[in-house]
Amino acid sequence: xxxxxxxxxxxxxxxxxxxxxxxxxxxxxxxxxxxxxxxxxxxxxxxxxxxxxxxxxxxxxxxxxxxxxxxxxxxxxxxxxxxxxxxxxxxxxxxxxxxxxxxxxxxxxxxxxxxxxxxxxxxxxxxxxxxxxxxxxxxxxxxxxxxxxxxxxxxxxxxxxxxxxxxxxxxxxxxxxxxxxxxxxxxxxxxxxxxxxxxxxxxxxxxxxxxxxxxxxxxxxxxxxxxxxxxxxxxxxxxxxxxxxxxxxxxxxxxxxxxxxxxxxxxxxxxxxxxxxxxxxxxxxxxxxxxxxxxxxxxxxxxxxxxxxxxxxxxxxxxxxxxxxxxxxxxxxxxxxxxxxxxxxxxxxxxxxxxxxxxxxxxxxxxxxxxxxxxxxxxxxxxxxxxxxxxxxxxxxxxxxxxxxxxxxxxxxxxxxxxxxxxxxxxxxxxxxxxxxxxxxxxx
Numbered sequence: 001x002x003x004x005x006x007x008x009x010x011x012x013x014x015x016x017x018x019x020x021x022x023x024x025x026x027x028x029x030x031x032x033x034x035x036x037x038x039x040x041x042x043x044x045x046x047x048x049x050x051x052x053x054x055x056x057x058x059x060x061x062x063x064x065x066x067x068x069x070x071x072x073x074x075x076x077x078x079x080x081x082x083x084x085x086x087x088x089x090x091x092x093x094x095x096x097x098x099x100x101x102x103x104x105x106x107x108x109x110x111x112x113x114x115x116x117x118x119x120x121x122x123x124x125x126x127x128x129x130x131x132x133x134x135x136x137x138x139x140x141x142x143x144x145x146x147x148x149x150x151x152x153x154x155x156x157x158x159x160x161x162x163x164x165x166x167x168x169x170x171x172x173x174x175x176x177x178x179x180x181x182x183x184x185x186x187x188x189x190x191x192x193x194x195x196x197x198x199x200x201x202x203x204x205x206x207x208x209x210x211x212x213x214x215x216x217x218x219x220x221x222x223x224x225x226x227x228x229x230x231x232x233x234x235x236x237x238x239x240x241x242x243x244x245x246x247x248x249x250x251x252x253x254x255x256x257x258x259x260x261x262x263x264x265x266x267x268x269x270x271x272x273x274x275x276x277x278x279x280x281x282x283x284x285x286x287x288x289x290x291x292x293x294x295x296x297x298x299x300x301x302x303x304x305x306x307x308x309x310x311x312x313x314x315x316x317x318x319x320x321x322x323x324x325x326x327x328x329x330x331x332x333x334x335x336x337x338x339x340x341x342x343x344x345x346x347x348x349x350x351x352x353x354x355x356x357x358x359x360x361x362x363x364x365x366x367x368x369x370x371x372x373x374x375x376x377x378x379x380x381x382x383x384x385x386x387x388x389x390x391x392x393x394x395x396x397x398x399x400x401x402x403x404x405x406x407x408x409x410x411x412x413x414x415x416x417x418x419x420x421x422x423x424x425x426x427x428x429x430x431x432x433x434x435x436x437x438x439x440x441x442x443x444x
Contacts, residue, residue, distance in 0.1 A: 121133075179255070368389075
């Protein structure tokens, strides 16, 4: 008998019909003899509706009340799911984040999980019950409801799976796995049978929307096997683990990721001196924004130009916040540009294969796509391009790296120490921010 944590997203719970179908999936696992903990998101569109209500009644809603309001969508889903399971003759009990004893820090909109006391959940599992938990939420040390940020139900699922030492965390969504790229852009994209945490972490951070990046970080840290499945059709989905691919014929490039929601910001003509980059990055991190595609360049006039990209939702906030910094650094100008996109290829070991970058750049050049910026890591190469040419670039790269075809079932090898180091380093890096303790207390 295995223990599965099954998470259902908003599209999988959009209507009562969807909820009943999700309950059938849970019932099937239970009838097979497995223990099941279910994590639910709010019904599709409900969180946006609640946010709109908050903004209609107050231009600046308090963080505490905002969290209390937007967390209610998951409470509706958890109760409906428990009722649907009970209607099938399955003993089920629902838990809010507070009732599940999910302890977080006090950042109401983007709280981080501190610890989980699983005693009541384990007691219900031993009694043969299915436990249904509201995702996206927890409670701080003062008993205040907190939320985990957009996509936080994925993080709830992985955290619960880690705390319970579940055999697998299954993420049910509207797609049947992780694809080599977005099938809506490239119909020939194929589903990956397996992918490493390392590769998935990069894909999630680069714009792939199948999994929330914090959930992948958490799963990598606690070695929780993740499986992405479709709630509307049966199939093996995509398994995400520490296992690497043993086949020597497996492709070096595993996927194409992109984000059209990018804005470029530039501070130009800064008198060159030590600490320029540090000053700018401190100002950005102070408002909780992640910068990417960072380029610092010394001009012939012995001044510094510093450019970077941010998500378009944070573009105006960063521009406004950096005005004081630009003045303090005596920059000649502070400017921004929209209408840009980030296009990336992902695969283990890209850094040691220069021919991959050459093929990428040649392919884009042949399509008339100008590269504005380049950023690389061990397993990804990202370029900044005109957003109007994004789909053209995605399609061309997908074809150039021969990623078309049916789903590839590769035989996994053993856990890779190198992959372990990369994932742990990534988690360590993000955990330098305030209130990012991901630790779960031993023994729970």
